Amino acid sequence: MVFPDGTHAVDDVSFDVRPGEFVSVVGPSGCGKSTLLRIASGLERHTSGECEVDRSSLGYIFQDATLLPWRTVRRNVELNAELQGMPKEERAAKVEQAIKLVSLTGHENKYPKQLSGGMKMRCSVARSLVLNPKVFLFDEPFGALDEITRENLNDELIRLFQSERFAGVFITHSIAEAVFLSTRVIVMSARPGRIVADYQVPFAFPRVHDLRYDAAFAELSGKISHDLKGSHS
Amino acid sequence: MSEATDGITSAVAAVEANQRRRSGEAWWKVFLPPVVMFGAVIGVWYFVSYVMMDERRRGIALPPPHEIVDKALLVWHPKKGIRPILEAMLTTGRVALIGLLIAVVLGMTTAIVMNLSKSLERAIFPYAVVIQTLPILALVPIIQLWFGFALTSRVLVCVLIAIFPIITNTLFGLQSADRMHHDLFTLNRTSRFTRLWKMELPGAMPAIFTGLRIAAGGSVIGAIVGDFFFRKGEIGIGRLIDNYSKDLRVEEAFLAAGVSSLFGIIIFVFFGWLSNRALRNWHDSARGRT
Numbered sequence A: 001m002v003f004p005d006g007t008h009a010v011d012d013v014s015f016d017v018r019p020g021e022f023v024s025v026v027g028p029s030g031c032g033k034s035t036l037l038r039i040a041s042g043l044e045r046h047t048s049g050e051c052e053v054d055r056s057s058l059g060y061i062f063q064d065a066t067l068l069p070w071r072t073v074r075r076n077v078e079l080n081a082e083l084q085g086m087p088k089e090e091r092a093a094k095v096e097q098a099i100k101l102v103s104l105t106g107h108e109n110k111y112p113k114q115l116s117g118g119m120k121m122r123c124s125v126a127r128s129l130v131l132n133p134k135v136f137l138f139d140e141p142f143g144a145l146d147e148i149t150r151e152n153l154n155d156e157l158i159r160l161f162q163s164e165r166f167a168g169v170f171i172t173h174s175i176a177e178a179v180f181l182s183t184r185v186i187v188m189s190a191r192p193g194r195i196v197a198d199y200q201v202p203f204a205f206p207r208v209h210d211l212r213y214d215a216a217f218a219e220l221s222g223k224i225s226h227d228l229k230g231s232h233s
Numbered sequence B: 001m002s003e004a005t006d007g008i009t010s011a012v013a014a015v016e017a018n019q020r021r022r023s024g025e026a027w028w029k030v031f032l033p034p035v036v037m038f039g040a041v042i043g044v045w046y047f048v049s050y051v052m053m054d055e056r057r058r059g060i061a062l063p064p065p066h067e068i069v070d071k072a073l074l075v076w077h078p079k080k081g082i083r084p085i086l087e088a089m090l091t092t093g094r095v096a097l098i099g100l101l102i103a104v105v106l107g108m109t110t111a112i113v114m115n116l117s118k119s120l121e122r123a124i125f126p127y128a129v130v131i132q133t134l135p136i137l138a139l140v141p142i143i144q145l146w147f148g149f150a151l152t153s154r155v156l157v158c159v160l161i162a163i164f165p166i167i168t169n170t171l172f173g174l175q176s177a178d179r180m181h182h183d184l185f186t187l188n189r190t191s192r193f194t195r196l197w198k199m200e201l202p203g204a205m206p207a208i209f210t211g212l213r214i215a216a217g218g219s220v221i222g223a224i225v226g227d228f229f230f231r232k233g234e235i236g237i238g239r240l241i242d243n244y245s246k247d248l249r250v251e252e253a254f255l256a257a258g259v260s261s262l263f264g265i266i267i268f269v270f271f272g273w274l275s276n277r278a279l280r281n282w283h284d285s286a287r288g289r290t
């Protein structure tokens, strides 16, 4: 991917993701991770190469929750479905269900400014869940949250992944988060971003919170950390 | 005019700051300062009226407050005292509100069109600036020629004054939409209209309300100024003040001036309240429930 100003952001990156796979991408800041997602989602046109994504039902979680501040939680969760013309009754049922899945029940009538950072992100996830996405793209969704909130949301996300079985691509700076969530972790180099390492994550599902304290977990995290260090030079 | 709108803008800020401070304070801290200040103003007024002026000038230049009350405020008569003043105020107020309404409709439409593309914005913006910078005084002969000497021309003056803050604030509001919100709507393949209706316009509401408050104040000033120039039809408060001072009916002139500024304050407070009501759930400028 080369931007009009000549910035060469993503180079020779190639992978595919199937339903039931969850691929995390880690890499130094500015290497082109967001660009990769923007291309995958169709927000950006790639300048060369190929990109094939089933965009019929696509979930996209931005770095910020991007809630509309004048809408309540319920109306925010409804937004994607509403914009895509889902019939009202079907919408209402799905919204209800999505709010329950992200444990925001009871907060439906609150406005975003009344929510904590973690609740906002949950609301944002619910907004995509309403579409039953087959492909789910995450661009550092929990980067702004504290460690505990982030781990809680990771636990919830992995439950969601187990029940919904979408194809997931997850961008993050946290190696622990990547290993915990993913079936596969891709490490990218500094700009122009190339793939420098590619790991299958062997841990079986269902994954539980304590997996994080496992020796194998630490070993894999260490390897990825090492590759990431090398990729910075 | 720009002086007037500047004054109003800073007054908007002052009122907002005040509202923020006010919640949770003892009542006397809220009411005592303005009462003391009012007393001081009246005191200075008496001082100027009695100490600094001789009897002849006092009657003409600055009658003391109690004479305004006696000779104007408490007189109820079709041709004297407060009644014609209130009637004229009603006329002027109506002109101001009609002008404001037209300015809101035209101004918001213009801003929405300008927001469609950079080229349209570039093409239209100079005209908006021209409207703002042309002195109304210079336009009076032309307006007379085209629209005559009656109420229509007065309404037009209001529109000319009120439309610029509506256009600029609406445009600013529309353009300050978050880039990621745009991405969100792009991902859902929404039409241009839906984007405007469900994202840009609601997001622009705080800015639009700011514009509305400035425009409302400007429109009231415009209606009073218009009274002076376009004298046919129902008599407005501006013309009444002019008549009274020419006829040396000083007390009534002062009362009329007082009533017109009171009207301005009421309009201002009303739009502040309206904006607060509309935005309180989500915008920081309004006092929220949390």
Ligand SMILES: Nc1ncnc2c1ncn2[C@@H]1O[C@H](COP(=O)(O)OP(=O)(O)OP(=O)(O)O)[C@@H](O)[C@H]1O
Pocket: A003, A004, A005, A007, A008, A009, A028, A029, A030, A031, A032, A033, A034, A035, A036, A191
């Ligand atoms: N529209 C654009 N025009 C020009 N350059 C761009 C554009 N968008 C991104 N870039 C550049 O491309 C590079 C990759 O950007 P990208 O946002 O994909 O990085 P990232 O890997 O997501 O970084 P971070 O981890 O900090 O979010 C950066 O150097 C950025 O400056």
Ligand SMILES: [Mg+2]
Pocket: A033, A034, A035, A139, A140
């Ligand atoms: Mg990024």
